[in-house]
Amino acid sequence: MKLYILFLTFFFATCLASYSQSDKALFKKYEYGKSFLNNKQYKQAYEVFKSLSSVSENNRYRSYSLYFYALSAYHSDKKAESRDILFELLRKYPDWDKKDDIYYLLGMIDLDNQSYASGLENFSKVKSNEFEAEIIQLIKNNVKDVAVDDLEFLYRKYKYDVLGQKLFNALLEINIYPDYESLYEELLPIYGQHILSKDSLSIADEDIIYKDVYNVAVLLPLMFKEFETDSLLPRQQMVFDLYEGIKMAVNDLEKENIKLRMFAFDTESDSIKTRKILSDTAFAEMDLIIGPLYTKTISLAGDYAGLFRKVMVNPVSSNELIINGNPFAFLTTATDNSSAEEAVDYAMDSLKSKKAYIIYGIKKSEEDAAFHYGEYLQERGGEVKLFQGFENDEKYFNKLQKALEPLATDTMPHVYVSSSNPVVASNVISALQNLMARSAVFASSEWLNYDQFSYEQLERMKVHFMYPRYLNEKSYDYRKFRSNYVKKMNLVPSQYASMGYECMYYFGKQLQKYGSGLFAKIHEGFPETGKLYPGFDYTKGNDNSYVPILKFKDGKLIKLNSVLSSDNMKKEKP
Template structure:
């Protein structure tokens, strides 16, 4: 009987020795795995940690090993395995002492793999101050992978107190082209999170200088050395017309007292000449620059304007590239993106049929308008049933043919087979069946100033006689092939750039004053130059050299010759008149009560 305790003790001793040896092996594998992990040999580290993944009372390294096993697998390229390991710890051991580090690593993995919402949520769930600092540094670095404004906007809605996320979203917005920039959202983020305004070219009343006299530099290709003294139109007559219009506006702005000084600079339509002008330093004394007109000199001045914070205005361009991301660059006219936005708002409001057809021409701005219009309609659940470019007379003719194509059916006697033949009709009758029905086409947008395309589309729709709604550019008012009567009969809706009433007293007064000064009548370029200087000169006088802080919030302002201006949070003119023909006169459709509201479609 005395042998029994001895036997039991012996068994206990043996078991203890086995346990100690097992623990020793676990510890050895764990330490080896960590050494390999530190050395960046993740596959070998993973192999050692894998031996420690069994749960038993002799393995005190199970959670640590699982954690490092997941990290090693992830770093070795086995993303799914690595994320699964950490996800398991979060689910089964949420109270583990090192759970904060697991959150950081798993949040990092989620962000690296494209899961913005869950990644941000996990990193924001870290409570420890020390680990929180690491999580924030990771977040700052990894957010650079995300540039979708809608996605980031959704993320800030889910995490309304995340300043790092707000800073990144504001930065992304500030780098957008100005025609796409969500200025109100950016300003909300800057104010709500007390972000540093200097990093966003944020302009308010405090930075704008009010002066007695403002200097305006006019940078145009005068080509002074090649000017002829002979009478008649010069080779660069339109440039002279712009400048004379500008000069006429300055005369009137200075009528009571001198407020504007004008300085002319000849860019010679040449980048080298423009660069030399900029290098001279003279432009640094300007409060505003008008021009240049051509792309290469304009690009140089745009960069100069942005770097030196000098406002510049282009009197002719409608290209959003002219603005780019420079908050100091303005257009007197509207970009295709802006006109497409206003046109889409009109279509959404007035057309119940959610189908639409878009034809566009071969110019770059035609396609910019067309695809902007398409995107905006699709965002409002429209279906684009047909979209086609017309880059040749043949393509335009094919559109005409397709719009007027009908089918005729012939059922053979004693047979249920139906044979269909396609024909193109000169005039579609009530008995004809069109291949493309009115419901299928919806309304038609003709985004082009091409005479042939516009006239072919209108001719085809006249032939169909099914009253499909049409929207087109108001350039067709200048097309000889299209009569005002046809526009009125077809109820064509026209998207304008800006316009003025030639019969108004103000226009008559300007023409008379211009004739007295220059002994000739103004051209369209004279009007453009005059209205640019008149409007922006008044803004200089009213708000100072950084007038944008005022016009961004001013809303609609009547023009002097033109219908009006609106730069609400924008650097191109947001006034886009929509007209139709009634009683053979143009009728405004979207500015019914200018005194009360800028536009019924205004956002």
């Protein structure tokens, strides 16, 4: 109202300087109006200006009288009348020099009547910047309880930041997935600075929420209608085994007073079905998501997890793309890069081998892992003596053997082979045998499945196996799990049953330990031994970076490295 009073004062001062004897009576009424408005006696001002504005002939004050009539009517709770007067003023005086005041007052009336679109349209016609602060404050205070779609329309048309903030705040109160996901992501960097300003990988202790019972969503292509347990297809059997392992872990955790409420959602390996599941308001109550398994559904769940700050764990994959750029997505298995780094650390710290001969297969992923190995080795002060890709050519073996010749006399370097192809493996082992080389070889655990190698041969050639999914089937905990599984299912547990169990058991305990802060606090903890598997290490990232390294000794496969130590990675004596 400050602007109105200033305007009124200015106008009366101008009139006082220029009035004539003929309009003395009219001006006297202005004196009354001025006095009443200055003292906020709006009803009296209303009567004065209503009377004054009705004089149409020789009334030099009529345009201003109409405006002050409308203004006093507004403050006398006669808003409909005020609005009509303002439109009359616009019709009779289209070129009036105080039109900004008219549109401003019209906007106020419309906002009071919750006619937000009309009010903002009137505000948009105000040209002077003098009104900007007051308009923003009016929008902030008066625009309330507007549907998201309507609010978005107003924001896009009128571009007020205060509307953008209201729209973003409204999105925070609803399930935005999937209809408003893109809108949220658009507004987040503009109006979500209070969220982005917080380190996405940290959370204050006082902000962590703990529960007596946690909700766990299991997103798997269960396809219950197709389950016939006597004749499952291999892919169905994998899913079935995972699911049963997860359920057993939930039961075992309950015995340890860790209470989880598990909800199974059948994705049917279909993106549309998965999107429908995620958009269900009930899904917002989930505290942990296990799965899904396949590419077209993983990306949807990953987007949801990142958007709503919910931990999503993939129990089988080692694909780095699942966790890249998403602090809420986790893998229970090491990525190829983590496996490579573990091998470098072991070679340099335990074997004191700083030089590497790197050979990779024909797959792009194998070349990428080899490159990362060399890069990490050099970061640690090592040296790459050879970086060579396999060639499907009969002359390749001779080329490879020639490149490896220095190993015939120098045993300190090691060989890193990034390939699960048995042909590549045969070429490398044969070349090293011909040279009578005694250098350590680091290779995939899949080499253990190749018929062309005997265990004695692999031991003699000092092959070290990077085995992210190593399972000690002789351990007490595994034998107990196996016994319980056989009693329940009348089946020996597969690798996938073990993976499902271990994923649920480990992350169930982390959920109890860290609550809603799990996504961040898990990086601040220490590596831990697992229940069935050797261990978990999330101190470096969102994949389980601990990779067991094994080799044969006296015909037995032994594990060389432990997940536990004061420096987070103890190297045991080989």
